[in-house]
Amino acid sequence: MQTQFSYAQEMDQSDVLIEYRNEFYVSEKKIYFDGNSLGLLSKRAELATGKILEMWKEYAIDGWTEGEHPWFYLSEKLGEMSSKLIGAKPKEVVITGSTTTNLHQLVASFYKPEGNKTKILADELNFPSDIYALKSQLNLRGLDPDKHLVQVKSKNGDTLETEDIIACMTDEIALIVLPGVLYRSGQILDMKTLTEEARKRNIIIGFDLCHSIGAIPHQLSEWGVDFAFWCTYKHLNGGPGSVGGLYVNEKHFGHEPGLAGWFSSAKDKQFDMEHTLIPAESAGAYQIGTPHLLSAAPLLGSLEMFEEVGIDKIREKSLRLTDYLMKLIDAELVEYGFTIANPRNDLSRGAHIFLKHPEAARICKALKAEGVVPDFRNPNGIRLAPVALYNTFSEVWQVVQILKTIMAEGRYKKYENKRGVIA
Numbered sequence: 140m141q142t143q144f145s146y147a148q149e150m151d152q153s154d155v156l157i158e159y160r161n162e163f164y165v166s167e168k169k170i171y172f173d174g175n176s177l178g179l180l181s182k183r184a185e186l187a188t189g190k191i192l193e194m195w196k197e198y199a200i201d202g203w204t205e206g207e208h209p210w211f212y213l214s215e216k217l218g219e220m221s222s223k224l225i226g227a228k229p230k231e232v233v234i235t236g237s238t239t240t241n242l243h244q245l246v247a248s249f250y251k252p253e254g255n256k257t258k259i260l261a262d263e264l265n266f267p268s269d270i271y272a273l274k275s276q277l278n279l280r281g282l283d284p285d286k287h288l289v290q291v292k293s294k295n296g297d298t299l300e301t302e303d304i305i306a307c308m309t310d311e312i313a314l315i316v317l318p319g320v321l322y323r324s325g326q327i328l329d330m331k332t333l334t335e336e337a338r339k340r341n342i343i344i345g346f347d348l349c350h351s352i353g354a355i356p357h358q359l360s361e362w363g364v365d366f367a368f369w370c371t372y373k374h375l376n377g378g379p380g381s382v383g384g385l386y387v388n389e390k391h392f393g394h395e396p397g398l399a400g401w402f403s404s405a406k407d408k409q410f411d412m413e414h415t416l417i418p419a420e421s422a423g424a425y426q427i428g429t430p431h432l433l434s435a436a437p438l439l440g441s442l443e444m445f446e447e448v449g450i451d452k453i454r455e456k457s458l459r460l461t462d463y464l465m466k467l468i469d470a471e472l473v474e475y476g477f478t479i480a481n482p483r484n485d486l487s488r489g490a491h492i493f494l495k496h497p498e499a500a501r502i503c504k505a506l507k508a509e510g511v512v513p514d515f516r517n518p519n520g521i522r523l524a525p526v527a528l529y530n531t532f533s534e535v536w537q538v539v540q541i542l543k544t545i546m547a548e549g550r551y552k553k554y555e556n557k558r559g560v561i562a
């Protein structure tokens with residue numbers, strides 16, 4: 140194992156994405172390893188936001204149909220720009236809503252309990268918001284979540300086994316909602332196999348791609364995934380609260396969404412103002428009301444970079460970054476009681492490393508004080524996300540050295556081992 144700094148520097152010199160670091164507002168005083176929670180601002184995103192504001196200034200109401208990026212079509216355009224990231228057809232994707240509201244929309248649309256087939260299958264490791272949404276959807280239908288929500292159990296508390304998920308796909312399951320990449324351990328679920336198995340059993344399946352879009356490649360159309368939803372403020376760098384996204388397989392086009400609104404309309408019919416909805420023949424039908432243009436604007440700039448680079452190059456560098464990070468942790472930090480709790484192999488490792496340690500909360504505080512931005516996940520997890528578009532191998536090396544010093548000198552001990560408000 141090469142533990143010298145010069146090795147990291149060599150890797151940076153041969154990094155084909157190094158130029159993209161300059162596209163972002165990277166603070167030279169900090170090492171930002173939290174792009175899987177909130178991605179950094181890019182100059183192109185800033186510029187694109189300015190352009191949308193300029194359009195408002197110049198065109199006012201006519202901005203809906205005039206100018207460089209007519210607002211009436213922007214959600215669809217951004218959907219098209221995102222489609223390659225998930226292996227979908229342009230019409231199968233739209234930028235709208237948020238992760239949680241899109242999940243509500245998709246469950247309202249695709250959950251059709253009938254006879255014995257009434258249950259929703261999820262897992263016990265998913266982000267809480269998804270579980271809250273699923274429970275509330277069951278409550279709205281007068282079904283008891285304790286009976287109708289099945290959550291696949293994890294054997295080790297960090298990852299899920301494909302066979303365990305398949306074993307839960309019984310005749311009683313009507314709908315499956317799972318993450319593409321788990322938010323804590325960063326495990327990639329085998330979306331292809333799970334979709335095949337769900338389809339054999341005639342179960343609708345959808346994935347939460349919050350931690351996978353912009354981080355790993357997907358082939359949703361080819362796999363036959365029914366629907367997916369995600370946020371755009373993590374790996375896609377759309378900014379705090381940027382508009383989310385959803386995918387619906389084209390075989391489901393032409394139906395009314397569960398939660399309809401006038402933006403669900405076919406574009407040419409929308410302004411007929413009829414009281415009978417004619418839904419768009421695209422994922423656009425799952426929109427509800429007027430798009431949040433100012434929160435979608437940064438994506439025009441940031442998605443352009445993803446189109447330019449392509450997800451394969453991003454994934455390739457990301458795997459090298461996380462591999463290097465794990466090797467340095469193995470070499471330098473064994474004696475300090477860390478456990479690497481993410482999957483190690485390339486097929487099931489997402490874009491962040493998940494370290495477990497009983498003192499994780501205060502180790503994160505010490506890291507922040509030393510200029511490293513990780514995130515803490517209750518009760519004992521440290522997530523470290525070196526992002527392919529703007530982080531370097533030198534930063535990975537530095538983070539491990541800083542962590543080593545914090546542990547060797549016990550610097551974390553001056554903090555309380557308790558999470559902050561936003562951990």
Ligand SMILES: Cc1ncc(COP(=O)(O)O)c(C=O)c1O
Binds near residue numbers: 237238269383
């Ligand atoms: C996997 C996952 N699902 C859902 C959410 C909630 O997303 P939002 O608050 O944008 O609805 C997040 C993060 O916030 C997440 O990581």
Ligand SMILES: Nc1ccccc1C(=O)C[C@H](N)C(=O)O
Binds near residue numbers: 175176266322561
């Ligand atoms: N939306 C947020 C608002 C505030 C603080 C964090 C978030 C996150 O997105 C957390 C992220 N979903 C996670 O995987 O932990």
